[in-house]
Amino acid sequence: MRRRSLLLAAVPAGLVTLAACGDGKSGSDKAGASPSPSVSAAPPPKIVEGPLPAITAGTKFGEKPTVAKGTGDPSADLAVKAVIVGGGRTIAENDFIQANYLGQIWSTGKVFDNSYDRHRPLVMQLAQGSIIDGWRYALAGKKTGSRVQIAVPPTWGYGKSGNPQAGIKGTDTLVFVIDVIDSFNSKSSVKGTEVPQTDAALPKVGTNTDGKVPSVTVPKTDPPKRLVSDYVLEGDGEEVKADQTILCQFQGLVWDGGKTFQRTYGSGRLSQFPVEQMQQIVKGLAQGVTGKKVGSRVLVVVPPDLGYGDTPPTGGVIKKGSTLVFTVDILAAM
Template identity: 65%
Template sequence: MRRRSLLLAVPAGLLTLAGCGDDKADKAKSKPSDSPTNSPSAAPTAKIVAGPLPEITKGTKFGQKPTVAKGPGKASSDLAVKTLIEGKGKEVAKGDYLQADYLGQIWATAKVFDNSYDRGKPSVFPIGVGQVIPGWDQALVGKKLGSRVELAIPPKMGYGTEGNKQAGIKGSDTLVFVVDLVGTFNGKSSVKGKEVAQSNKDLPKVGTNTDGKAPSIDVPKTDAPEKLVASYILEGDGDELKETDGVLCQYRGVLWADGKEFDSSYKNGQPVQFQLAQVVKGWAQGLTGKKVGSRVLVVVPPKLGYGEKPPEGTPIKKDSTMVFCVDILAKA
């Protein structure tokens, strides 16, 4: 099955970057999701009960890959939710991007159909807004970070009567999940990396505020560099991004020619999530190797941006050099 079996494909919020004129990127942007897409207003809800739930036999600590027994007898038709470990972090809010590790299996057989632990990084997805299965949306909003939660999700709160054939899930299957709540991000998130000196007067100077507001970008009155620039403004201590990774970030983009903003996740009020392979080459090359938790200045020359084919309906002109500040919030 696909690695993102619970999640939608790349969100459509990356308006000026996802459509980079590359056929692969265009196809990825329009690709439908493997999972059911639920409108928040139309999504089913269920009564929440304490059980029954299967026993976790190994990996009982937060962050450990669990081994979970088969369901004990008949599963409830309601949504069974139990907090196995109570965290001390902030509560998960509706509309947050939730970072979580999880394992999912089928109640009757204990067959594991997906887990993030083997991939070596938590998954990141919007919660409470109809972009994951309804059982997750209802059960996880309000839980505290640092918690481990076990769920038994009836079909109507999972993949419905059609199931998910690719994952081996039938329309009658109750699903069991163990979920470790790692972190949350929203439109006010900023990185908290170590400040790096901005000593090159021929490069834009970027603000170092970490209050969730858009950093300033002051473009010098000099010629734009011909080569890609990617340098730390705030250096984090997280994992380095690989070219095959996805990323959740906050960003702001201005034009070198006049310093005018043409795009901003801050203005949109929400971080953006995408695969590095699906954005302009300047972003992909500039962010590869950079650490999670960092703010990065990326100056994209035309040949690594939109070149002679800027996106219609934007202030970006032919052969524009673009300047971005990017907060790398998480691998995604």
């Protein structure tokens, strides 16, 4: 089982709403969130430049850093320093980020978490209730490609309760080094290479990369009886594994009539879902994205036996025996 990041204040809702969708054109994600150590709302912190302990090794972007133990008393404010200034997109509140990070305790230098050893960067939204507040305030306004070092007092970390699982006390200031790889928002699309769509028996999918809803033209023929998973735009990222969580834009339609039952494109939202969890809801969709490259737009046609079969969600356009058509922009995976 993949280890859950200690940074998360809550598990973000994802595409699991497919289990109870109606016409769903808004792509609303309302699955319940699992609680974990977090703090009550606090006023925005004053941001200062230090003090911050030295990075003594692994000083290049993407390298696992080694950080000295803090000396003296840490600031009661949020200390933030762009150690390496990137030249990418400026990060805004509520964006999703993809980042590697290392976290340790100021007073002891004990590393309590890092993503470098897992070889899977964090993918998380900079939103209240989704990640500790120190990250929200420290990274807003920074650019992708940056290495940012921060020192987070308890008020904007785990509060007075600390995080016993990680050995963090309620009085501990936390030191992080964060390599921000990429960022995404509701207008994001993949930028992969267009792949010819030559099979007239399959839906034709638009190749726009402006974050707007791709057109889908469903042929007036019988649907395939097998699962189809084809590239529309092929990215150059790593292949999605069955135990990963993906961040995506998506839309779902029924083959008969081509009506949309749910989508994120144009909704002001993105969706994040564990592939293993989707396996229990729409098995064909989980199988369709597994093995596909991050940065790709994928057409997935799901036959009834790998979709909802004879037990569709109530009150929507999906009926018994419906074949489902999905387009998925795989933005990131963790």
